[in-house]
Amino acid sequence: MLKIGLLGFGTVNSGVYEGITDTLPYLESILGTRITVEKILIRDKKRYLGEKNSELFTDSPDDFFSYEFDVVFEAMGGEQPALDYITFLLSKKVPIVTANKELVAKHGSNLENLAYKNETFIGYEATVAGGIPIINTLKSQLQWTSVEKISGILNGTTNYIITRLQAGSDDFETVLKEAQQLGFAEADPTSDIEGFDALYKLQILCRLCFGSWPKPEQFQRSGMSHLKSCHFKAGEYFNLKLKYIAEAYYDGTDIKGSISPCFVDAKSPLASIENENNGVYLQGDWLGNFFASGPGAGKRPTATSMIEDFLHQLQKSGNQPRVPKLKKISKLECKEFLLVFDTNNETEVYHTLKEIIHSVEEVVQFDNNQKVAMLVTINELIPLNNTANEKVEFYPVLRVNGKVQKTKANKQLKAL
Ligand SMILES: NC(=O)c1ccc[n+]([C@@H]2O[C@H](COP(=O)([O-])OP(=O)(O)OC[C@H]3O[C@@H](n4cnc5c(N)ncnc54)[C@H](OP(=O)(O)O)[C@@H]3O)[C@@H](O)[C@H]2O)c1
Structure with missing residues (x-):
């Protein structure tokens, strides 16, 4: 019994x-x-x-x-x-x-x-990405395989809001209320929209992929409640999709990462994750690219994870917490950023950022010509909460396989 x-x-x-x-x-x-x-x-x-x-x-x-x-x-x-x-x-x-x-x-x-x-x-399979069986997949398959980088859409509420804003709804508050009525968002949405919920899940994935439990201070975290549909329109111009991304890697000394709005290459599998669904994208030298997607929460998907987790734990031999082989990330790829700022700050922004910008790929004006989106490569990794110029929004750009795909270099200002 x-x-x-x-x-x-x-x-x-x-x-x-x-x-x-x-x-x-x-x-x-x-x-x-x-x-x-x-x-x-x-x-x-x-x-x-x-x-x-x-x-x-x-x-x-x-x-x-x-x-x-x-x-x-x-x-x-x-x-x-x-x-x-x-x-x-x-x-x-x-x-x-x-x-x-x-x-x-x-x-x-x-x-x-x-x-x-x-x-x-x-x-704790059900703690990350609801119905996607990612934790036990990693537990069973990480004795020899190493993961270089984790990128994921780990929060269904924020992905639902983003999907609606992408479709043209401009009012964050209305979309949030809609998500609450549908049961995707909590009465107090702070943990979701400020990235704490995704941070917890990213810490847990790091334990499985990199073998130790990182502290919250090892990650940069920025919220997503400032996003408007004009940001999505600017992204479309560069063939990029705006998503709320949690990512982590091992830099040879520490686990590092971020939870922030990012522009994702439209070809990335993460770009196609819509509504309350989640996606987990792993990259490794031997593994290549691994991607899993599915429902991020909900009664039945999460219960499935709990019951399967119990069966998995019962049937596997030995309880010792696994320690995967650590692999330093081969290249720090986040050198491409989309910068967004108001048109009236242009001169000041160009002047302040010229020290860190390696090249400007393309510049467009959007939001009735009131804002500028500038696709740049930078000299080194800069913090997301960059203080060099507080008037600039910094969005990392994630490319498939980390390759920067140069747009036709056109540094002329265009109006969207
Ligand atoms: N909802 C999802 O889709 C989902 C997905 C993945 C993970 N999770 C995680 O799963 C956990 C539960 O989520 P949920 O959505 O099922 O929560 P929920 O619907 O709010 O249910 C919580 C339950 O726990 C009981 N409870 C709370 N505090 C208690 C206490 N101090 N002593 C005894 N009982 C207590 C509540 O009882 P009362 O009704 O009497 O207060 C209620 O039955 C959370 O950690 C959540 O992050 C949820």
Whole structure:
């Protein structure tokens, strides 16, 4: 008999419960044993009185932890009390499957070690890119293969907003409200639109690709709420698509990266990821380019990840956290940028930036000739939050295979 506990019963864990109960005979045949959901911990029992099997619900942690479990699925969210509960369960050798990216990004190192010490496991497939099985793919395939660079669309809310702005909606607030009504965005969208959610997921992917847990300070992060449809129009002129990209690489000393609006080569598979979907693009010397895409969140896709994660963890041998072979990135490619500034700042901007600009590829005026977009290559990597000229928006340009594809060099100013 396999006894299951659920911490939380919201979008994700109600999906896990339905997934388990709807396919019980099949799951039992895979595992070769009977399965029961023993207890479900929530905050307020009254809210769950209408649920089937309402006797399973408890809002008393003491009651929940008085039961014995063979696995616990955690989808409460937040750092506490999830951290204390999982620490307690792992110490008792109870396997954990979690969807809680904030918890794993901030405490994954200690929790993995605790699980290893207690000969159990913590699975966190569902923390990154909802239904895309990227974590366990990396866990199974990274003994010899090294990854040089991760680029991803890791947040469904921001990708949905971007898709709508790309289609011509100009008002960020209206699009955000629409995303909230459709259930893609939280009531408080800060974590999504300021890039914290994508940062947590990027930290977790770095653990798998580069073998250690990076700190938030190792990444530059800029939000996306200032974007307007005119930015997309300027990108189209250069055959580039604006996306909210999380990327990371190992520079030979440290893991580095960014979460920011980027212009992506229209040929990149990331350019075609629309609405609430996610995409993960990995580059490596032997691996070449690997791309996976799919639903970034949602009840069923995320529940699928949780259940598959449990089966994967049970069936794999050994719990030692994997340490992949580290590979320094062969070239730092982000030397191409699209700079955006107001027409009335032109002279000042040209003057301030001439020290760092290697070449100007093309310049266009857009937004009723009020703004300038300038495609440039630069001498060295510059920080996104560049202070050289606060009047300039800096957008990195990502090309397929990192190759700068020169546009027909036309430095004449054109009007879009
Ligand atoms: N939604 C998605 O598509 C998705 C996808 C991937 C990952 N995730 C992650 O999965 C986690 C859960 O997300 P969700 O969307 O399922 O959240 P949700 O719908 O808000 O559900 C949270 C559940 O946890 C319970 N809970 C919260 N705090 C608790 C506490 N202190 N003690 C006991 N129960 C508590 C809530 O109970 P009450 O109702 O009684 O408050 C509720 O049942 C988050 O970390 C999220 O980032 C979500």
